[in-house]
Amino acid sequence: MPGLTAPSDYNQDPRRHPELLVNSKEPFNAEPHRSALVSSYITPVEFFYKRNHGPVPIVDDINKYNVFISGLIENPKGLYMKDIRKLPKYSVTATLQCAGNRRTAMSKTKMVKGVGWDISAIGNAVWAGARLADALELVGIPKCSHVTPSGGKHVEFVSIDKCKEENGGPYKASIPLCQATNPEADVLLAYEMNGEHGTKSAMGPKNAMFPLKCLIAPNLISLYNILFCMQKTLERDHGYPLRVIVPGVIGARSVKWLDSINIIAKECQGFFMQKDYKMFPPSVNWDNIDWSTRRPQMDFPIQCAIGSLEDVNKVEPGKVTIKGYAVSGGGRGIERVDVSIDGGKTWFEASKSQKATNTYISDGENSDKWAWVLFEAEADISRSTEIVAKAVDIAGNVQPENVEVIWNLRGILNTSWHRVHIEIDR
Ligand code: MTE
Ligand code: MO
Missing domain, CATH: 2.60.40.650 (Immunoglobulin-like)
Known part of the structure; x- marks a missing residue:
């Protein structure tokens, strides 16, 4: 993929706030303390929970980065960041919640499989970017479409991160075409979070700027950002340079580090849609599970x-x-x-x-x-x-x-x- 690469190890993962509660180091999964979480309506980026399934991808060249849209459409097309930033910009305040939020408490009843989370695998942010519906119009799909002339009914988002569950393949998920093309659903191709300036470079332990950025006062950090990286971006952990935000739906469908979009006839067949993030009844165990009997979870409940x-x-x-x-x-x-x-x-x-x-x-x-x-x-x-x-x-x-x-x-x-x-x- 031009402009974006996926490391195979965690050496180049970004640095994180030391006060996060780390549930897994590699891949990095962490949440803020309860009291920090409920102390602000908008969750600060550094305290926003981080849920990765592999090493965090790296942007080598933002000018080369593009999202290729293809599949069951007439005119496949690559959209560069500048094309996406040219589309009308929308800000949507949306809560992102991992389906595994509060899992630790559930495992007290009987063992469950998955990363343990307290109550903070959730956060509320102001996401800004282009509407997916507007981007899809650029490849000839009108607003509020249910099916494309060649039979496309779902929109699949593919990343480039290397996930163990996908046998080293990328994370992916899909949503129905009618939701993707409905402007009221507010599905975003987001490039900003809380109007903050993201840290764009790989900030591994070797990076000399890290101690500076971490230790100096927040207002100096802003000054640093204004002087050296004017453009507001996502943080690497949250999908820099571009991620999907599907409001009202479990976090697993909001694909980070977006690489390509496919218009497909059947919903995405990836691991995280078909073999994970499905809600089974209490009677199902690892001996009698049949994944095909359940739908991928989409909306989260109250x-x-x-x-x-x-x-x-x-x-x-x-x-x-x-x-x-x-x-x-x-x-x-x-x-x-x-x-x-x-x-x-x-x-x-x-x-x-x-x-x-x-x-x-x-x-x-x-x-x-x-x-x-x-x-x-x-x-x-x-x-x-x-x-x-x-x-x-x-x-x-x-x-x-x-x-x-x-x-x-x-x-x-x-x-x-x-x-x-x-x-x-x-
Ligand atoms: N996208 C990619 N490419 N890789 C991932 O591991 N994790 C998903 C989703 N998108 C994931 C991803 C899950 S399960 C959740 S809950 C959210 O991202 C977490 O988003 P956050 O880390 O920005 O809080
Ligand atoms: Mo999640």
């Missing part, structure tokens, strides 16, 4: 979690702040968040907010229907107890009470009521 309290927090008797996030898939907003301080016997409603705390959010922002809400409640606690949160979305969908009833062998979509035990320190 979810919420408390971030201001760790499990088994020791607190002083008195006021406790219960703060967290709530989000639903498919653009369904949050209707309310219920909180209980007696293990779920009685409930009261938390206040919720979607107010931007950052100034750049007003810059061309178009919608927050894909974004989480933060909720907050205060309660007087006098004895050790279990604090619980559960959300309801605008379609009236609720979360399951217990994790046992949704247990599945891959440990995905743990959306059970979120509980934290707190103990009174006397």
Whole structure:
């Protein structure tokens, strides 16, 4: 692939914030602390969870980089970064959530396979880029198409990273053509995240600029960026130079380091679509699993979690702040968040907010229907107890009470009521 290469080892992976909780080093999988996650409506890039399946690709020459669009269309075409940046720019505030979020809690019921995550394999960012629907128009596919004249019904995104699960092949996924070409679905070819300046070069241990960038104050970093790399870009971990963002859908479909787009008749047959990220019933185990019986998971279900309290927090008797996030898939907003301080016997409603705390959010922002809400409640606690949160979305969908009833062998979509035990320190 011109302009973009995929290393076979992790020596050239970027440096990451030392406070991230690392769940796997190679490939790099890490999440922020709960309290850091819920302290801002927009998740700062350095604290945004990172979920890689292989070494992070490297851009050798951004001018040579292009995305080749082909398959069941008349005129295949390569789009260079300059072509994509020429298309109208949209900013979409969208929550990205890994299907494996809260897996560690599910594995306590019974062992599951997969990277362990606490509640922070999720983040809310302002993604900016071109609409996929506009890019597909450049190759002759009209808006809101269900099928191309030659029978294309799905849009496949192919990366270049080397993934063990694909036997060293690239990560890939697809979405239906009607979603890809529907401007209202807000699917983006994103080249910016939170209006930040990404670190473009390989920042391995050998890179001399690293200590400088890491140690100097944030405003000096901005100055460095303004002087040396004017253009805002994604960070390498999040897909530099270009990634797909599919709002309202599990993170696995938002392919990073986009290399090519294929218009295909049947959904993508890659590992991550067909042999992973599918929701099985609790009765299915590794001996009787038949992957073909289930569809690839797309929209994520209603979810919420408390971030201001760790499990088994020791607190002083008195006021406790219960703060967290709530989000639903498919653009369904949050209707309310219920909180209980007696293990779920009685409930009261938390206040919720979607107010931007950052100034750049007003810059061309178009919608927050894909974004989480933060909720907050205060309660007087006098004895050790279990604090619980559960959300309801605008379609009236609720979360399951217990994790046992949704247990599945891959440990995905743990959306059970979120509980934290707190103990009174006397
Ligand atoms: N795209 C590529 N090319 N390689 C990957 O490993 N991981 C996917 C998705 N896109 C992945 C990818 C998964 S499972 C998730 S949850 C999100 O990217 C994570 O995005 P982030 O690392 O920017 O948070
Ligand atoms: Mo994921």
